[in-house]
Amino acid sequence: MTNEELVAEARAAAVNAYAPFSRFRVGAVAVAADGTRYSGANVENSAYGSGICAEGSAISRAVSAGVRKIDTLAVACIDADEPGYPCGNCRQLMVEFDVDRVVIDAPDGPRQHTLEELIPHRFKLS
Numbered sequence: 001m002t003n004e005e006l007v008a009e010a011r012a013a014a015v016n017a018y019a020p021f022s023r024f025r026v027g028a029v030a031v032a033a034d035g036t037r038y039s040g041a042n043v044e045n046s047a048y049g050s051g052i053c054a055e056g057s058a059i060s061r062a063v064s065a066g067v068r069k070i071d072t073l074a075v076a077c078i079d080a081d082e083p084g085y086p087c088g089n090c091r092q093l094m095v096e097f098d099v100d101r102v103v104i105d106a107p108d109g110p111r112q113h114t115l116e117e118l119i120p121h122r123f124k125l126s
Contacts, residue, residue, distance in 0.1 A: 001031070001035075001037075003074070003103045003109075003110035003112055004109070004110060006029055006031070006072065006074035006103050006110070007074055007076050007103060007105045007110045009027075009029045009037065009039060009074065010027040010028055010029045010039070010054075010074040010075055010076035010103075010105060011027055011076040011078055011105065012027065012039075013027030013028060013029060013039035013040060013041050013054065013058070013076075014026055014027030014041055014042075014054065014076055014077065014078040015027070015041075015078070016041045017041035017042045017043070017054065018041070018042070018043045018044055019042055019044050019079075020044060021044050021046070021048075022044060023079060024042075024077060024079050024080065024084075025041070025042065025077070025078050025079050026041065026042040026053065026054035026055075026075065026076070026077045026078075026084060027039065027040070027041050027054050027075070027076050027078070028040050028041075028053075028054035028055045028057065028058040028059075028073060028074065028075045028076075029058055029072075029073070029074045030055075030058040030059050030061070030062045030067075030070045030072075030073050031070065031071050031072040031073070031074075032062055032067045032069070032070065032071065033067075033069055033071050036062075036065075036067075038058050038059075038061040038062040038065065038067070039058055039061070040054050040055070040056070040057025040058030040059070040060065040061055041054050041057055042054045042057065043057065053086070053087060053089070053090050054075065055073060055075060055086050055090035055093065055094070056089070056090055056093055058073065059073070059093055059094070059097055062097075063097070067097075068097065069097060069098050070094070070097045070098065070099045070100075071099070071100050071101065072099070072100065072101045072102070072103060073086075073094060073099050073101075073102050073103070074102075074103040074104075074105075074110075075102070075103070075104050075105065076104075076105035077105065081107065082106070082107070083104045083105065083106040083107075083111060084104070084105070085104060085118070086102070086118070088119075091115075091118050091119040091122075092119065092122070092123065094115055094118075094119070095115065095119060095122045095123070095124050096124075098115075099115050100114070100115070101113070101114065102114070102115060102118055
């Protein structure tokens with residue numbers, strides 16, 4: 001699957017976001033080693049810390065299906081004029097599931113990164 005196709009799928013997931021407070025809809029797609037894709041969207045809550053980011057939503061769906069290694073994570077923010085990079089918590093979650101490649105939607109086309117680029121000197125137990 002190309003980066004463009006992954007971003008399109010993440011953008012489609014963002015349409016289902018629940019973002020009544022920020023109006024910032026985000027979608028993500030986690031791709032397992034076997035190619036199975038798990039989409040997610042951000043879900044806000046009036047108790048702000050209780051919300052979940054799209055990246056966490058997609059990874060949680062994959063983990064709930066038994067996946068323990070995410071090859072690729074694609075992220076798209078459909079209400080932004082610039083790339084929407086994952087927050088620090090999501091980056092650390094990506095470390096936990098050893099994401100190899102992160103694809104970010106951007107106005108000039110998808111941007112591909114390694115996890116090392118997004119979170120150098122990261123904390124990992126194993």
